[in-house]
Amino acid sequence: MPNPLQIIGRIFLSAFAEIGKLSKFAGTSLSHIARPPIYWRLVAKQMWLIGYNSLPVVGMTALFTGAALAQQIYVGGSRFNAESVVPGVVVIAIVRELGPVLGGLMVAGRVSSAMAAELGTMRVTEQIDALTTLSTDPYKYLIVPRIIASVLTLPLLVIVANLIGVLGGYVLATERLGLNAGIYLQITVDFIEQADVVSSLIKAAFFGFMIALMGSYHGFNSRGGAQGVGKATTNAVVSAFIMILLTNLIITVVVFGGRG
């Protein structure tokens, strides 16, 4: 019978090995970002793939969530005659948390998986080795454009998500719940602070980094044919989700934790 301490030790060792490998991968990628040349044409292509193609799914997510949120706050608020909190809570919840987090998760589902699948297939069909033999650094050609594009694109997508999320709440509150449109907008504008928007965009940029990093890392290191690529894809999405939620918690605590 195996020693339970041995098993625990092995789990910890392999976890640390994985963290080490991931850190080394991230470090190498970042060091290449600092050193030109950067293939801006590929960055633009990735921004298009990540950004424009994610608009429908991010928009719908924000719209439905914003509307549902308005309904819930209304129901909750009406218990103590506080229906007027709807616009304030909606805008704070959307901009601070739901816009970036839900937007990030949706993009991660789309993009991390696609990156892992593409790079994984390139790995198992030796295309990544072929790049090296053609005097092209795979990090520069494949990883760096994805990371830059994702970090630049996510804040743009989150701006859209925030606007549409607030719009969703507004439409539901004014059309269905009968709140006054002018007052709703006024309260929304009064409630939102610069820190909310800035933290929202910072979160988005970090999420963008995590999405590209996880997709690239798992794809780049995939092994063993179709099954390996499938595993890399799953791991990319799951780890991107976890990293987004963890990063979100950390940023939220750092930015808003000091307030009473």
Next chain:
Amino acid sequence: MANPMISLQNVCKSFGPKHILKGINLSVDKGQSLVIIGGSGTGKSVTLKCILGLLTPDSGSIFVNGQDVTKISANGRKKILSKFGMLFQGGALFDSIPVWENVAFGLIQGKGLNKKDAQEIALEKLRRVGLARDVGFLSPSELSGGMQKRVGLARAIASEPEIIFFDEPTTGLDPIMADVINDLIVECVKDLGATTLTITHDMASARKIADRMAMLYQGKIIWEGAKTDIDHSGNDHVDQFIHGRAEGPIQMEILKT
């Protein structure tokens, strides 16, 4: 023999407990064509990847043009790699770009040539391997296996490398297409005067391409000699391999039931 183009000295490589290369000694002279034969899983691909720096050997030295590539800076490696061309087993064409851009890839990315000139060279190289101009504007996924191999060959020779590696150049092709590829390899190499290293288990291909042959077995070179000597090597392992016999000193790891 004084200054071989490629020379491996006592190269070892393991993956965990599996010892793949157990001290490879090998050298290829300038302009020579060496074919490494050997069964699947004997470490042929690992040998190539060690020379290219895609894998780092655990011990031993690898000299390319007199320079030890196991102890070289990233920049130095890039310089060395620009001397190499490689034809991959599965072609390894980039499926996100058209055929001509695949062929021109090393010229555009590696040597910084402008797209228009690179395209002309690429189309010329495609013609060289018997592919029409319009093939250049297709996507690699639209090509048959034989055509992909030829595009891979065109890509390998496009930047006129001094050293070319062929990884199983005829695997997965019908015998006629295999021979077409063999002829193209011989011609292209003769044109360029390149040093080549080929790994294969296709003896017909090996006989056609090689000046010298070496046999890899269980992580070691067990025989090396001129092409003409392979039929009277006096080595039982080599005899068994070149005649493709199941019976002999090489025992396949198959569970007999």
